[in-house]
Amino acid sequence: MTSKTSRYFGSMTQASLLIIGSGTSSGVPIPGCDCPVCTSQEPRNVRMRTSAVLRLPSGNQVLIDATTDLRHQALRAGIRRVHAVLFTHAHADHILGIDDLRAYNFLQRTAIPCYGFASTLDSIRRTFWYVFHPDETYQGSSAPRLQFNTLHPYEPLSIEGVPILPLELLHGRTVVAGFRIGDLVYATDCNAIPQRSWEAMRGARTLILDALRYNPHPTHFTIPQAEQLSAELGIPQTYLIHLSHDVDYQTVSKNLRSGVELAYDGLELPIRL
Ligand SMILES: [Zn+2]
Numbered sequence: 462m463t464s465k466t467s468r469y470f471g472s473m474t475q476a477s478l479l480i481i482g483s484g485t486s487s488g489v490p491i492p493g494c495d496c497p498v499c500t501s502q503e504p505r506n507v508r509m510r511t512s513a514v515l516r517l518p519s520g521n522q523v524l525i526d527a528t529t530d531l532r533h534q535a536l537r538a539g540i541r542r543v544h545a546v547l548f549t550h551a552h553a554d555h556i557l558g559i560d561d562l563r564a565y566n567f568l569q570r571t572a573i574p575c576y577g578f579a580s581t582l583d584s585i586r587r588t589f590w591y592v593f594h595p596d597e598t599y600q601g602s603s604a605p606r607l608q609f610n611t612l613h614p615y616e617p618l619s620i621e622g623v624p625i626l627p628l629e630l631l632h633g634r635t636v637v638a639g640f641r642i643g644d645l646v647y648a649t650d651c652n653a654i655p656q657r658s659w660e661a662m663r664g665a666r667t668l669i670l671d672a673l674r675y676n677p678h679p680t681h682f683t684i685p686q687a688e689q690l691s692a693e694l695g696i697p698q699t700y701l702i703h704l705s706h707d708v709d710y711q712t713v714s715k716n717l718r719s720g721v722e723l724a725y726d727g728l729e730l731p732i733r734l
């Protein structure tokens with residue numbers, strides 16, 4: 462926790478967001494890669510796939526995405542319960558940890574409520590066919606128990622009385638769910654913000670935003686694009702996520718504009734609801 466973020470703690474703080482993964486789809490380091498970032502000793506260059514945990518005032522926890530690294534992330538962050546999962550979209554790096562949700566089914570003895578846009582839930586149903594269409598070919602192992610709920614853009618859902626507004630983000634041609642939660646916006650995997658989402662972001666104090674690297678990419682914001690967006694939105698503090706192995710924490714951090722920082726695994730940000 463940096464001094465910049467701790468100023469919001471105190472009686473106003475009712476919830477927080479813990480970044481449990483800040484890396485792109487490959488994770489960082491990449492197996493077999495000898496580049497300076499993948500071989501560095503800087504712990505903030507070690508990035509699991511992008512994901513976060515919303516900690517509610519009750520202490521209950523909502524997972525954002527279930528990444529390929531979920532089991533390891535859960536052990537590292539000490540995630541002992543998962544009360545719900547918000548899915549941003551169905552790309553492999555955001556859903557392939559779904560089977561590891563079984564640990565929480567066993568502990569909690571109940572199905573886990575999961576939320577996503579209809580297109581995302583349909584894609585998950587296809588990928589995890591054995592969860593939804595069990596047959597004899599999958600005998601001998603258990604499947605996760607999930608209770609699916611369809612999110613509609615700009616219609617808030619409420620979890621334990623905490624309003625969460627789903628926003629549409631564009632990730633190439635894929636529509637991704639962003640979330641406005643109190644004074645925080647979570648916007649992974651995107652390279653364009655529709656006007657209505659732009660308006661819904663106004664007044665936020667913290668933006669968690671996709672910024673893959675410096676070089677252009679067809680479906681992710683670059684770091685300069687994210688810096689520009691952050692300035693145009695006027696949000697005081699932006700943290701960049703979904704970072705590739707082109708991004709050395711220390712070198713890039715020195716060159717970011719004021720109010721923009723790189724996120725890292727383990728960063729926890731307060732939310733004012
Ligand atoms: Zn991704």
Ligand SMILES: [Zn+2]
Binds near residue numbers: 490496498499500706
């Ligand atoms: Zn590398």
Ligand SMILES: [Zn+2]
Binds near residue numbers: 632
């Ligand atoms: Zn994606």
